Amino acid sequence: MMRRLAAAALTAALMGVAACATPSNPANMTLPTTAGLTAARGDPGYRSVTSVAVSGGQGTNPLWTSQVSNADFKTALEASLTAAGYMGTEGRPMRVSASLIDLKQPLAGFDLTVTSRVRYTVTREGQTVFDDTVAATGTAGMGQSLMANERLRMANEASIRENIKAFLTRFRARAH
Template sequence: MNTIHHRIGAAALMAGLLGLAACATPSNPAMMTLPATAGLIATPGSTAYRSVTTVNVAGGQETNPLWTAQVSDADFKLALENSLGAANYLGTEGRPTVVNATLMALRQPLAGLDISVTSQVRYTVTQSGQPIFDELVAATGTATMSDALIAAERLKMANEKSIQENIRQFLIRFRTNRQ
């Protein structure tokens, strides 16, 4: 009888631990931040060089630990601000520039070994109140079994890679359209 209770208790403990391991966790802004990247760094004289004074983000969702990983507004904003800072866009040296980013969609699979997430973000940039950029940017990030064994962790990583790539695509388009 003791052995049966011991086994039931051990099974319940294992199920509980597995449940915790599969909980969704929020995105990490550091993993979504695009580091200083050659060719994407603003230089003196380029549009918005050290003049982005405000970054606004909307459309994100908080992660529910019992459901799936998401990207919150606060985490996306921090990643975008840090990325803009690394690319020499944040500052007060030029005409006041505002970057608005609205996460329109975060397309996630229900399951998979390799998980790909596609983010769609509408970026609008105004300078001294005048629009200078308005585009919808889509980007995909993928996490594989070699990145993480647990599917919930792979989904979080795919979210982060998708947002980082989205920011990179935004900077490419912004520089291309504004030079």
């Protein structure tokens, strides 16, 4: 009887540890330098973004599901803008605001797909130069992790990274 009780307690403890949600990692949400999305000297916005503001995110509750916090999203967006040649003080100052409207996550599954919707607003000297809502998806499969919470975190990160990529693609297209 004692062995069964101990085994049940150990199993419950291991399941509790295995079910812990972890927050998103900004490095995994950062878009690296990408051909066709990198600004060069003379391009509109080149090294002109002086500030980034992010809202709408939420911290991860370890007992629930992985989320994307404002701080982690901001870090990833700033690093992505830096890699793309937009962060700096060389041009007319621009401000980027990103509002995470929705992070649509599945309840369960083998391959988990997350869709993020973010409204980006870029202003220069009080004038709006870009204002659009971008939706993007990211997927993490069983081959990436057997733990559903880890797959969800990876899908969150992939979705935000793809969202930033779509934002930069649209911004570049409209800025030229």
